[in-house]
Amino acid sequence: MDKFWGMPDIASAHGAEIDQLIGYVHYLMFALFIFWGGFFILTLIKFRGSRPGPANYAGAKGKFSTYLEVVVAVIEAVLLIGFSIPLWAKRVNEFPTQDTNVVRLVAEQFAWNIHYPGPDGVFGKTSFELVNNETNPIGLDRDDPAAADDVTTINQLHLENDKPVIIHLSSKDVIHSFGIPEMRIKQDIIPGMSIPVWFTPITEGNYEIACAQLCGLGHYRMKGYVTVHDSAGYQAWLDEEAALLAEEEEGDDFWE
């Protein structure tokens, strides 16, 4: 049951658990709907107005409906306590601390800016006063030593397969929502806050980032791309970016 009713293929480690919960809830829904639907149709036929005899003042007898309500409540409690709460805790409390990739994602109308810390693993400072939409969309302070090796991309997120990634989400302007359907990940991005999400990609390939929160007239085209590389491929991409950065800096030195 790893693919419920037309849901996209799963590409993250926790996706199967989420789908399992969605599947169980839907089985409960189907069971209730079919049971009550059956009862409903049977009742309408059995007690149609054209049948002989008067209506029964006392109506249905027995406690069956009460038992059924208790059963439903118990199943809901199991889904809640046994599945949903622990799954949620794993997503928001149990962030991996070692052997992870960490990136920042800064959303804006209508693009996804992605900020990688570079080989030093430290993000350079950013400031909204330095933002320039053409040259510096996230307002990175290149005078900060930690920023020297930082890499930024637009609308293209690179991830490493089988390695947890933590993404710190923030927004420059309005509320956006970062969603990758195949990763079973979605998180609203609230201006003024930095909200982390984490997941582990388990399938190499290309995916799409979809904005899920109405963010203006370009909401529908606020699409980003995700590429999940194997470790070697990811390293090769990082090296390539570092080389590009070095070239740019040499260029800058020349003019200074």
Next chain:
Amino acid sequence: MSQSDHHDEHANEHPKLGFWQAYVFSTDHKVIGIQYGLTALVFLFFGFCLMMLMRWQLAYPGQALPIFGSLFSDATMPGGVMLPEFYNSLGAMHGTIMVFLGVVPLAVGAFGNFVVPLQIGAPDMAFPKLNMASYWSFFAGGVVMLYSFMAPGGAANSGWTSYPPLSDIATAGQTYWLIGMIFLITSSLLGSVNFIVTIIQLRVEGLTYMRMPFFVWAQLVTAFLLLLAFPPLEAAGVMQLMDRLADTSFFLPTGLVVTGDALQVSGGGSPLLWQHLFWFLAHPEVYVLILPAMGIVAEIIANNSRKPLFGYKSAVYSLIFLGFMSFIVWAHHMFLTGMGTTISAFFQTTTMIISIPSVVILTVFFISLWGGRIRFNTCMLFALGFLPMFGIGGLTGLPLGLSAADIPLHDTYYVIGHFHYVVAPGTLLALFAGIYYWFPKATGRIMNEFWGKVHFWGSIVCMNMIFFPMLIQGLAGVSRRLYDGGASYEFAEPVLHYNAAMSHAAWLLAVFQLPFIINFFYSIWKGKQVDRNPWQSTTMEWEAPSPPPHGNFDTPPVAYRGPYEYSVPGAEKDYTPQCEAAEV
């Protein structure tokens, strides 16, 4: 004015009113109820038209709308092709109009006003002038909302939820939206006070709380919800208005950069504050939409199954419990705003708990049918249709109410499908049922049964064809509020072919409303005349003449028994009205 001692001239106690006082600035609850009803039906149709336009764009993104497209300005649909700004306006205004100008005024303003005083045997509402003020405040709100389409940049386009910062920086239409909302909220607050006082104070002799019809209970709980939930939104609306007009920063944090320019505001506010204030209203609002509908369904099911409601008391207690619980579930709309485990566990738990009383009420309706002699007339068909449709609406709320399951489903078409099942084939079917049921009371004439049934079957089939595919699209991950319906995304591709069929079903649904509209107006003047109790009903509104005169009853009724004494063993006829004196 001549006073008369004769009961049959009771109505003459009231002075003859001129046209304006009798039909326009009336203080009579029945006239106000009908004013609310007609205005709300017009807005429902208008809101539906906005949706039909959007469905064209969703089915055929970027293509020119034939015929009607040329009626629109270049600022909305140049060459008949819809602009994304206009699509967003249509979406925001569809939601606003359907909820605040359509369903609530019809469910509470129209049915509540018309039926509640009659069902409790009162001559009018407790505060007739307040009642009139409530209607005209609602009307003003509606006019402001309509006028906002003329504003520079069009009507509000930040969704019916108006989340800041987007709404704070949106075009002028948003200001009109906020002002319109303040009128509408004022209207609801005035109305809710009136309902509470009327139901508590004006019940006739013998009508104890546990003898009140379920519909009156539903209106009482609804009135409390409106009274307690709307003030936070009114405050929030004023705060957002200040953000827009007086450069405050209630909802704007420091450091915003919009299209490359730093926003010149003081900052320090929080966008989440709005969401909390908004949903603190808007979740109880969901129950404002659904409880009166349940009340209508209860009346019609008891009447047409010819037997008492099974478990009336447990339904009433569930209703009250539902009312309380509806105030502590609001943040389940906000699971993905960065919520920790403890808070999300709290709101998931309350959400699961609130599903129980809803299940109890629905179970009461299902089991009430058992042992009946069911009459399948038009109003009963609509009431029966409500049950499975609201069932789907309620059940699809479960995966959304569990935060882990909500992750992939949040803000997708699954959510749209879920709440439309609750409100469209749910509440709207019940409201139609109420119209067919109480039409003879308001006019003295009955609506045509055959065309009523055509209206029912057409509507329920079309509604399912529109809303069920939304659940499938949502599971596939398609985001809501997309101007092209998701055509930009590859992962959406397998489920986008539904869009054309859904749109055709929406337009067909409009065709199936024509029999209703014609039937409605034809029956007002030409419908079959009936006596004051055509459905052989037990509740007190049927004791009054049809249409009831100013002051309602020939003589003040007295309640001798519960509301649904149908098929009492040993009784002569299969219904024993509430106010029929017991035989000695």
